[in-house]
Amino acid sequence: xxxxxxxxxxxxxxxxxxxxxxxxxxxxxxxxxxxxxxxxxxxxxxxxxxxxxxxxxxxxxxxxxxxxxxxxxxxxxxxxxxxxxxxxxxxxxxxxxxxxxxxxxxxxxxxxxxxxxxxxxxxxxxxxxxxxxxxxxxxxxxxxxxxxxxxxxxxxxxxxxxxxxxxxxxxxxxxxxxxxxxxxxxx
Amino acid sequence: xxxxxxxxxxxxxxxxxxxxxxxxxxxxxxxxxxxxxxxxxxxxxxxxxxxxxxxxxxxxxxxxxxxxxxxxxxxxxxxxxxxxxxxxxxxxxxxxxxxxxxxxxxxxxxxxxxxxxxxxxxxxxxxxxxxxxxxxxxxxxxxxxxxxxxxxxxxxxxxxxxxxxxxxxxxxxxxxxxxxxxxxxxxxxxxxxxxxxxxxxxxxxxxxxxxxxxxxxxxxxxxxxxxxxxxxxxxxxxxxxxxxxxxxxxxxxxxxxxxxxxxxxxxxxxxxxxxxxxxxxxxxxxxxxxxxxxxxxxxxxxx
Numbered sequence: 001x002x003x004x005x006x007x008x009x010x011x012x013x014x015x016x017x018x019x020x021x022x023x024x025x026x027x028x029x030x031x032x033x034x035x036x037x038x039x040x041x042x043x044x045x046x047x048x049x050x051x052x053x054x055x056x057x058x059x060x061x062x063x064x065x066x067x068x069x070x071x072x073x074x075x076x077x078x079x080x081x082x083x084x085x086x087x088x089x090x091x092x093x094x095x096x097x098x099x100x101x102x103x104x105x106x107x108x109x110x111x112x113x114x115x116x117x118x119x120x121x122x123x124x125x126x127x128x129x130x131x132x133x134x135x136x137x138x139x140x141x142x143x144x145x146x147x148x149x150x151x152x153x154x155x156x157x158x159x160x161x162x163x164x165x166x167x168x169x170x171x172x173x174x175x176x177x178x179x180x181x182x183x184x185x186x187x
Numbered sequence: 188x189x190x191x192x193x194x195x196x197x198x199x200x201x202x203x204x205x206x207x208x209x210x211x212x213x214x215x216x217x218x219x220x221x222x223x224x225x226x227x228x229x230x231x232x233x234x235x236x237x238x239x240x241x242x243x244x245x246x247x248x249x250x251x252x253x254x255x256x257x258x259x260x261x262x263x264x265x266x267x268x269x270x271x272x273x274x275x276x277x278x279x280x281x282x283x284x285x286x287x288x289x290x291x292x293x294x295x296x297x298x299x300x301x302x303x304x305x306x307x308x309x310x311x312x313x314x315x316x317x318x319x320x321x322x323x324x325x326x327x328x329x330x331x332x333x334x335x336x337x338x339x340x341x342x343x344x345x346x347x348x349x350x351x352x353x354x355x356x357x358x359x360x361x362x363x364x365x366x367x368x369x370x371x372x373x374x375x376x377x378x379x380x381x382x383x384x385x386x387x388x389x390x391x392x393x394x395x396x397x398x399x400x401x402x403x404x405x406x407x408x409x410x411x412x413x414x415x416x417x418x419x420x421x422x423x424x425x426x427x428x429x430x431x432x433x434x435x436x437x438x439x440x441x442x443x444x445x446x447x448x449x450x451x452x453x454x455x456x457x458x459x460x461x462x463x464x465x466x467x468x469x470x471x472x473x474x475x476x477x478x479x480x481x482x483x484x485x486x487x488x489x490x
């Protein structure tokens with residue numbers, strides 16, 4: 001069983017026999033009061049979103065989900081297609097199941113697909129992905145202050161904050177868990 | 188080699204934070220407060236049902252310097268302040284860090300009303316223009332600020348009365364989700380007169396003993412400070428400690444030794460008022476930062 005201290009963004013729980021994932025999480029505690037855990041949960045089968053607040057002392061059943069190693073093949077009108085390299089079984093994830101993670105998918109990427117029975121319902125990406133910047137304002141020479149930032153768009157259409165020296169064409173590393181810039185990749 | 192960008196991009200906030208800390212120090216020194224440092228590692232904290240300490244080789248990291256500060260008051264120091272780090276186990280959210288910075292100050296010979304005025308003056312020295320904007324909310328800092336009783340806040344903003352909320356054990360939820368977000372939205376609000384059972388170290392109101400002389404300061408929905416007229420009756424304080432410690436032990440928490448030295452010295456403590464203000468949250472407010480992560484160099488996740 002899980003306790004409130006296990007709750008965070010990404011924690012998967014069984015509620016009424018169906019797997020749910022916490023998509024937004026905040027801990028709050030009024031002065032001298034008890035801890036409250038405010039969660040936005042997504043039903044991983046239906047996609048339905050709802051809010052629920054838990055109090056310290058409650059316990060939860062972890063969602064028993066099998067993870068299978070798969071490779072990303074391609075996107076078609078049904079969604080994103082993955083294949084199990086061992087038995088060549090394919091599974092398709094829709095847009096909703098992927099969320100923002102679709103921006104970090106690269107052809108042939110090896111991922112873990114979360115299975116509920118025979119159905120793929122979620123994905124775990126490698127922690128880091130390298131993507132090329134397709135749109136960014138040019139670097140103003142002389143702007144060398146460490147810590148200055150600007151928006152940039154990468155090849156998958158994802159937009160994020162990057163340091164000012166990153167330009168169009170630069171290959172950058174992104175942390176897929178936070179969606180944030182990590183470093184410039186040497187080529 | 189590039190530096191760590193996640194750290195580098197916090198430079199502006201960290202510079203603002205350093206200036207805020209300097210202004211706070213000057214504010215209290217100019218008013219004849221003595222800055223003190225008390226141990227971070229202690230045999231036990233003041234027992235409170237919902238505050239958990241981090242254990243450290245049989246002792247605990249302090250959750251607040253309160254007991255040591257009051258022992259100094261009892262020894263005759265009239266005005267004290269401390270800027271220190273405190274630890275509260277498993278508190279992590281957009282407004283919580285398990286290790287955070289606290290500003291506490293204490294004044295003898297007066298009750299909690301003087302602390303409200305000092306909060307007003309402190310903000311005035313930090314923001315002389317008398318205005319600030321936090322996450323789109325424009326706040327007028329001109330004094331006096333709003334004083335609102337807890338009971339009135341429930342009537343004004345809550346889905347039920349204070350008495351109903353207490354009876355249903357939903358006080359914390361109503362405060363957190365219905366009331367807090369609307370407090371201090373145009374002017375700062377002092378939420379005053381807490382039910383006495385919710386104030387383990389506060390003095391009861393002399394005329395209305397069902398409420399305690401405790402207040403919390405809210406600005407733009409941010410809970411910034413908790414203050415009270417200190418309880419100086421050692422007999423009542425001992426009983427409240429026993430009650431809170433029983434709640435802690437029943438919840439399976441590691442026992443604190445009874446703070447006997449504190450209780451003994453409390454007999455000589457003069458009338459006093461004390462306040463604990465979350466420094467990180469004050470910096471959030473003054474720098475318009477949405478999350479506490481933005482105003483500290485390192486969160487636990489970056490270590």
